[in-house]
Amino acid sequence: MAKRKGQEQKSLQDKPATLKDLLNPEIVGKLKEQAAEMKQAEEKRKEELREQAEEARRKERKRLENDFEYLLNNSSQDWKKFK
Numbered sequence: 001m002a003k004r005k006g007q008e009q010k011s012l013q014d015k016p017a018t019l020k021d022l023l024n025p026e027i028v029g030k031l032k033e034q035a036a037e038m039k040q041a042e043e044k045r046k047e048e049l050r051e052q053a054e055e056a057r058r059k060e061r062k063r064l065e066n067d068f069e070y071l072l073n074n075s076s077q078d079w080k081k082f083k
Contacts, residue, residue: 020028064070
């Protein structure tokens, strides 16, 4: 039992230092802040792309609604129900 306890303590002390441990806490904080800003910028960019795609779909639908040939080809061919 004594050997095991000594081995456990030794293994805890022998863990390699992580980058976080080696860097100044100020630098770590700045890096985290920069990562958060980059994530927000990416989300904003994705939202703008989504809005542009939606606007393009709206414009295309409006253009097609004004196209008589498109309306005729996609309308119901059952004219009896309009009598």
